[in-house]
Amino acid sequence: MNNLDKLKGVFEPELLQEIEQFGIxxxxxxxxxxxxxxxYIRMMPIVLKGTVKVHRLDENNNEILLYYLSxxxxxxxxYSCCVEAKKSEVKAVAEDNVELIGIPHVKLDEWLCKxxxxxxxxxxxxxxxxxxxxxxxxxxxxxxxxxxxxxxxxEKQRLSGSSVIKASHNTIADELATSRVVISxxxxxxxxxxxxxxxxxxxxxxxxxxxxxx
Amino acid sequence: MNNLDKLKGVFEPELLQEIEQFGIxxxxxxxxxxxxxxxYIRMMPIVLKGTVKVHRLDENNNEILLYYLSxxxxxxxxYSCCVEAKKSEVKAVAEDNVELIGIPHVKLDEWLCKxxxxxxxxxxxxxxxxxxxxxxxxxxxxxxxxxxxxxxxxEKQRLSGSSVIKASHNTIADELATSRVVISxxxxxxxxxxxxxxxxxxxxxxxxxxxxxx
DNA sequence: CTTGCAGTGTAACTTATGTAACATTAGAAG
DNA sequence: CTTCTAATGTTACATAAGTTACACTGCAAG
Numbered sequence: 505m506n507n508l509d510k511l512k513g514v515f516e517p518e519l520l521q522e523i524e525q526f527g528i529x530x531x532x533x534x535x536x537x538x539x540x541x542x543x544y545i546r547m548m549p550i551v552l553k554g555t556v557k558v559h560r561l562d563e564n565n566n567e568i569l570l571y572y573l574s575x576x577x578x579x580x581x582x583y584s585c586c587v588e589a590k591k592s593e594v595k596a597v598a599e600d601n602v603e604l605i606g607i608p609h610v611k612l613d614e615w616l617c618k619x620x621x622x623x624x625x626x627x628x629x630x631x632x633x634x635x636x637x638x639x640x641x642x643x644x645x646x647x648x649x650x651x652x653x654x655x656x657x658x659e660k661q662r663l664s665g666s667s668v669i670k671a672s673h674n675t676i677a678d679e680l681a682t683s684r685v686v687i688s689x690x691x692x693x694x695x696x697x698x699x700x701x702x703x704x705x706x707x708x709x710x711x712x713x714x715x716x717x718x
Numbered sequence: 719m720n721n722l723d724k725l726k727g728v729f730e731p732e733l734l735q736e737i738e739q740f741g742i743x744x745x746x747x748x749x750x751x752x753x754x755x756x757x758y759i760r761m762m763p764i765v766l767k768g769t770v771k772v773h774r775l776d777e778n779n780n781e782i783l784l785y786y787l788s789x790x791x792x793x794x795x796x797y798s799c800c801v802e803a804k805k806s807e808v809k810a811v812a813e814d815n816v817e818l819i820g821i822p823h824v825k826l827d828e829w830l831c832k833x834x835x836x837x838x839x840x841x842x843x844x845x846x847x848x849x850x851x852x853x854x855x856x857x858x859x860x861x862x863x864x865x866x867x868x869x870x871x872x873e874k875q876r877l878s879g880s881s882v883i884k885a886s887h888n889t890i891a892d893e894l895a896t897s898r899v900v901i902s903x904x905x906x907x908x909x910x911x912x913x914x915x916x917x918x919x920x921x922x923x924x925x926x927x928x929x930x931x932x
Numbered sequence: 933c934t935t936g937c938a939g940t941g942t943a944a945c946t947t948a949t950g951t952a953a954c955a956t957t958a959g960a961a962g
Numbered sequence: 963c964t965t966c967t968a969a970t971g972t973t974a975c976a977t978a979a980g981t982t983a984c985a986c987t988g989c990a991a992g
Contacts, residue, residue: 560852562860570855584845587838593852617831624801630844631798637851638774638807641784644858645895646776648978672939681859686979688940704939704988862948886969897950902970918958918969 507552507603510576519619527605532598539596545585547606550578554602555663559679560594568644569656569679570594571636572663580629586612599663644681652680653690657700657709667709721766721817724790733833741819746812753810759799761820764792768816769877773893774808782858783870783893784808785850786877794843800826813877858895866894867904871914871923881923 508524515523528547532538538556539545549556556573558581573579573596585592586609615622643652656676660669677687691707694700701708722738729737742761746752752770753759763770770787772795787793787810799806800823829836857866870890874883891901905921908914915922 560856562856564860566860568855568859570852580844581848584841584848587841588845590845593849613837616837623827623830627798627801630794631802631804634795634798634847634851635807637848637855638784641782641851641855641858642774642776644855645782646778646780650978674939683980684940685942685981688942689979692941702940864948888969898970899951899972900949902972903949906971916970 508605510552511550514576514625515621516619519615519622522611522615523605523607526611527607529603529605532602532604534598534600536598536602537595538598538602538604539579539582539592539594541593541595542591544589545582545592545609547608548578548583548586548612549573549604549606551575552603552605555599556596556602556604557599557679558594558596566681567595567678568681570640571633572599572659574663577632578625578629580626580633583612583626583629649680649682649686650690650693653687654694654713656680657707657713661709667713669707669709670705671707672705722819724766725764728790728839729835730833733829733836736825736829737819737821740825741821743817743819746816746818748812748814750812750816751809752812752816752818753793753796753806753808755807755809756805758803759796759806759823761822762792762797762800762826763787763818763820765789766817766819769813770810770816770818771813771893772808772810780895781809781892782895784854785847786813786873788877791846792839792843794840794847797826797840797843863894863896863900864904864907867901868908868927870894871921871927875923881927883921883923884919885921886919 508520511520511523527550530549532554538549539558541561551573553575556579558570558573558579559567560570561567579594579596581594582592584590612626616626617623643655647655653676656679657669660671661667673687673691674684677684680687691700691702695702699710699713701710722734725734725737741764744763746768752763753772755775765787767789770793772784772787772793773781774784775781793808793810795808796806798804826840830840831837857869861869867890870893871883874885875881878884887901887905888898891898894901905914905916909916913924913927915924
């Protein structure tokens with residue numbers, strides 16, 4: 505369980521020990537379902553390794569990406585669900601090989617008073633998730649699809665650490681809540697303007713990708 | 719301070735007493751600024767009377783409505799800002815005459831361990847705000863403007879308890895992040911289909927307003 | 933090899949929404 | 963009353979995005 509070391513800077517030693525003792529270590533493979541709609545949440549996940557995609561579906565199963573969780577981040581929506589014994593409003597899927605540690609809901613409360621570092625972590629998580637949701641709203645409400653697509657590619661680049669993004673046009677379309685044809689069209693425009701190169705299931709971001717839009 | 723009675727069912731008596739003792743009672747008139755961008759938040763507001771509109775602006779000062787806070791509700795984003803000493807990411811404006819009680823940030827922490835009802839209230843608030851933000855995202859991402867406009871009018875109706883909505887087309891356009899002409903167009907369509915009647919600064923929802931769309 | 937399919941390219945068209953420009957009207961202020 | 967301004971109505975047009983349809987291609991399974 506050496507990935508717990510990543511939390512060393514975040515929590516005090518006694519709390520780390522409790523996390524190791526009571527936390528439930530889990531691994532997921534790419535595509536595995538980490539949380540699903542309508543399920544009761546019994547523990548709050550802290551991601552140790554890999555990336556978890558958190559998204560939302562509407563009535564017609566159209567999805568939209570909310571945000572990604574990466575190392576040492578956690579989903580506060582799960583937290584408030586736990587405490588309130590509510591069903592999940594979001595769906596979470598492993599983007600790659602994911603390791604996480606699940607904190608049982610009985611401990612969430614207990615630690616809140618016992619460990620200041622835990623309370624701070626929880627509050628920071630709440631704040632980060634709020635900001636991510638606000639960014640998401642801002643993006644959808646104020647930005648055109650071409651800008652959103654560029655932001656999406658940059659985020660993928662940041663998370664994977666690679667300039668080669670592995671994704672089909674279809675997947676991207678789903679995550680941005682639009683259709684495949686539209687994404688293909690916009691990607692082709694980006695390729696024609698020399699910012700990316702398209703391959704099958706892969707998009708290579710070129711050096712000029714960070715250049716100002718338009 | 720008799721509006722505190724509204725919180726009787728929510729908090730235990732000892733906590734109510736502390737709220738009365740340490741809370742800072744404030745009133746706002748229609749249009750008054752309750753929270754602003756970039757300001758440090760020093761207390762968490764609990765709305766006692768009236769409605770507070772919480773919204774967000776982009777770089778170009780285009781606003782978009784996030785949600786409304788009404789009686790006994792509170793803005794959890796303020797909470798996490800307080801605890802983390804972060805600047806506000808949202809703007810809040812009084813919709814009408816508003817009374818609220820501000821809980822100083824030193825008490826937020828203290829009560830979390832001391833009063834279970836406080837912890838539950840805070841967690842419930844977090845959850846409610848998350849759900850509101852998710853609804854907002856869903857609305858913008860998956861629904862056309864006509865549906866969003868109808869939902870907006872219904873929400874206004876629910877909050878005010880009246881079928882006569884007082885708002886200019888311009889205001890509505892701002893809150894839905896679109897332009898006045900578009901709103902006028904859609905409202906006129908609704909009027910032509912017999913669902914509403916338009917007056918100056920007023921919109922009257924008719925009985926058939928709840929009928930299925932289209 | 934050949935078969936099949938997911939992934940992609942692309943054209944043609946529809947529709948929702950944004951934008952600019954201008955006329956009209958209601959009500960407030962003087 | 964007149965004057966001014968915000969609010970509204972309306973037209974005409976531009977553009978982003980959604981939709982349908984179909985062709986083509988790389989690749990994996992048999």
